[in-house]
Amino acid sequence: MQTDNRPLSPHLQVYRPQLTSVLSICHRAAGVLLAGGSLLLIYWLAAVASGPEAYATAQAVLGSLPARLLLFGWTLALFYHLGNGIRHLFWDAGKGFELRTAYASGYAVIASAVVLTLLVWILATTVGGA
Amino acid sequence: MAYRTPVKRAVGLGSAKDGVHHWWMQRVTAIALVPLVLWFTFSMAVYAGADFETVRAWIATPMVAVLLIALIVTALFHAQLGLQVVLEDYVQPHGLQLACVIAVKFLAVLLILVGVLSVLRIALGGQT
Ligand code: HEM
Numbered sequence: 001m002q003t004d005n006r007p008l009s010p011h012l013q014v015y016r017p018q019l020t021s022v023l024s025i026c027h028r029a030a031g032v033l034l035a036g037g038s039l040l041l042i043y044w045l046a047a048v049a050s051g052p053e054a055y056a057t058a059q060a061v062l063g064s065l066p067a068r069l070l071l072f073g074w075t076l077a078l079f080y081h082l083g084n085g086i087r088h089l090f091w092d093a094g095k096g097f098e099l100r101t102a103y104a105s106g107y108a109v110i111a112s113a114v115v116l117t118l119l120v121w122i123l124a125t126t127v128g129g130a
Numbered sequence: 131m132a133y134r135t136p137v138k139r140a141v142g143l144g145s146a147k148d149g150v151h152h153w154w155m156q157r158v159t160a161i162a163l164v165p166l167v168l169w170f171t172f173s174m175a176v177y178a179g180a181d182f183e184t185v186r187a188w189i190a191t192p193m194v195a196v197l198l199i200a201l202i203v204t205a206l207f208h209a210q211l212g213l214q215v216v217l218e219d220y221v222q223p224h225g226l227q228l229a230c231v232i233a234v235k236f237l238a239v240l241l242i243l244v245g246v247l248s249v250l251r252i253a254l255g256g257q258t
Pocket of ligand 1: 027028029030031032034035036038078081082083084085086088089156157160161163164167205206208209211212213215216
């Protein structure tokens with residue numbers, strides 16, 4: 001039985017990008033980014049477990065400007081993936097497929113990701129003192 | 131050389147059901163991650179600039195230690211399931227694809243172990 005010659009995904013290049021398709025691929029990109037970011041979380045925890053010096057190094061590394069930009073992007077990816085993941089779960093339950101609903105929930109996901117990201121960073125730079 | 135027809139070879143085996151399990155675990159971990167991730171990000175914001183002793187004491191709180199371990203295990207299990215799908219979609223020679231999937235799974239387990247051990251070391255005190 002030949003199985004290596006089956007049709008693959010449609011040729012995405014022939015479609016005009018739309019909100020729905022762009023958000024869809026962003027979910028995947030965010031997921032991959034988040035998986036990479038989990039390295040940072042584990043590094044940070046290992047640093048705390050290793051003692052004050054390792055922790056000071058970690059704070060210096062993570063507090064640098066490039067790292068901050070990276071963490072900001074990571075926060076945005078996280079909240080986007082979280083919101084869009086909930087959107088996925090509703091689809092899995094068979095709800096929200098109407099075109100208008102799909103667009104509305106898409107915009108809601110973008111808005112909530114931006115708001116939550118800003119909230120976390122305002123909190124981090126004020127209360128957190130970072 | 132297989133002399134039996136493909137149907138003959140497949141019949142009676144049933145579906146592996148593994149696909150459904152993979153799909154289902156991706157959803158279950160996703161549901162668990164919603165509260166865990168919200169709790170974690172806002173906590174990290176509050177402790178972002180904290181000194182060592184404050185952070186150590188926070189992680190050592192039993193409830194925090196438990197939630198952190200839950201987050202580490204759930205997030206990496208979810209990530210590894212997700213990355214497997216991505217690799218299966220894009221990495222072509224099948225041998226390479228399999229190698230990548232296995233590497234991701236090994237790495238995920240390794241990260242879970244390092245993360246959980248770190249939290250336990252902090253929570254159970256001892257040296258430092
Ligand atoms: C915060 C709560 C989260 C929710 C609600 C969530 C939800 C989901 C859902 C529903 C999927 C399946 C999408 C599909 O079938 O196309 C998915 C995929 C994925 N998730 Fe998450 N996720 C969350 C957090 C995370 C985290 C923390 C990571 C990484 C550490 C992650 C990494 C991934 C990856 C790599 C994929 C595969 C992407 C793909 O196949 O296109 N997710 N997520």
